[in-house]
Amino acid sequence: MSQDAVIRTSGLTKYYGKQLGIDAVNLEVKPGEIFGYLGPNGAGKTTTIRTLLDFIRPTRGAATVFDLDSRQSSVEIHRRVGYLNGELALYNNMTGEDLLRYLGNLRGGLDWKYVNALAERFQCDLPRRIQGLSLGNKQKLGLIQAFMHQPELLILDEPTNGLDPLIQHEFYDLLTETKLAGRTVFLSSHILPEVEKVCDRVGIIRQGKLVTVETIETLKSHSVRKLEIHFAANVPKDKFVTIPGVRDIDIQNNVLTCTVVGSLDALVKASAQFVVVNIVSHEPSLEEIFMTYYEGANHAK
Numbered sequence: 001m002s003q004d005a006v007i008r009t010s011g012l013t014k015y016y017g018k019q020l021g022i023d024a025v026n027l028e029v030k031p032g033e034i035f036g037y038l039g040p041n042g043a044g045k046t047t048t049i050r051t052l053l054d055f056i057r058p059t060r061g062a063a064t065v066f067d068l069d070s071r072q073s074s075v076e077i078h079r080r081v082g083y084l085n086g087e088l089a090l091y092n093n094m095t096g097e098d099l100l101r102y103l104g105n106l107r108g109g110l111d112w113k114y115v116n117a118l119a120e121r122f123q124c125d126l127p128r129r130i131q132g133l134s135l136g137n138k139q140k141l142g143l144i145q146a147f148m149h150q151p152e153l154l155i156l157d158e159p160t161n162g163l164d165p166l167i168q169h170e171f172y173d174l175l176t177e178t179k180l181a182g183r184t185v186f187l188s189s190h191i192l193p194e195v196e197k198v199c200d201r202v203g204i205i206r207q208g209k210l211v212t213v214e215t216i217e218t219l220k221s222h223s224v225r226k227l228e229i230h231f232a233a234n235v236p237k238d239k240f241v242t243i244p245g246v247r248d249i250d251i252q253n254n255v256l257t258c259t260v261v262g263s264l265d266a267l268v269k270a271s272a273q274f275v276v277v278n279i280v281s282h283e284p285s286l287e288e289i290f291m292t293y294y295e296g297a298n299h300a301k
């Protein structure tokens, strides 16, 4: 069955008593995309995810997963979703293998060949007891149980929490394979370079409100970047100060430095009146983009 959105929320709002969790979140996750849900601690990522899976009930608004109502069809939704909990609750007395067998049986069986392949990729020692596993090793087990049924949608709350760089890399590869297989991923994170690496689109959430949803490219094009233009001779500042989007101009030793918001076009054309020796552009990191949105949201208050 084709869907135009695998996840859709409309006006999704959750208050914990008087404490705001999320406020009127409107989200659409398309089939086959890797959607990153970015926000700092306490932004509302886990609240959104728990509402989608009907672990908590929204105060207002609604959500659908596979066009099914999150509250009325939670059993079917759970069956079709692989879920990684941010605060993994595991059964300490079991071994990893016991736990996977138990969870597999709840779903009507497991492909152990695939489970073992995942365990090998993540260097996860399945016969070990869960009690005594490090945070990262518990997280690997959490990832295996999320992926082991090859579900059509993965909802992953801070999936790389505690993973070392090698295992993180393995996880990113698995995400790429998942996408190539036409499956959909919704992952929360506060790690920006990771989202930049693996996601198609990003929703930024802050203090319970969805600030923006953009493709990674658009996010960058809206953003602020630092530029250095090296001229053959000194240039007059007044030729540059009136250019829209250009800020913090400084000219020293034939080098103009400035900050540009959005397109570089007007600045490049103004510079072309003079002899340009070199242009150095400092690409904004997602971290800086993130801060720009945060600052914008702060100013809007």
Ligand SMILES: Nc1ncnc2c1ncn2[C@@H]1O[C@H](COP(=O)(O)OP(=O)(O)OP(=O)(O)O)[C@@H](O)[C@H]1O
Residues within 6 Å of the ligand: 016, 019, 020, 021, 022, 039, 040, 041, 042, 043, 044, 045, 046, 047, 048, 086, 190
């Ligand atoms: N059970 C609860 N009772 C009261 N307030 C809660 C509860 N769960 C979450 N909150 C509040 O809701 C807001 C959103 O929390 P949430 O856990 O969704 O954030 P998060 O983005 O997942 O943060 P983190 O990155 O720390 O995991 C926070 O202000 C939090 O304190």
Ligand SMILES: [Mg+2]
Residues within 6 Å of the ligand: 045, 046, 047, 086, 157
């Ligand atoms: Mg959380």
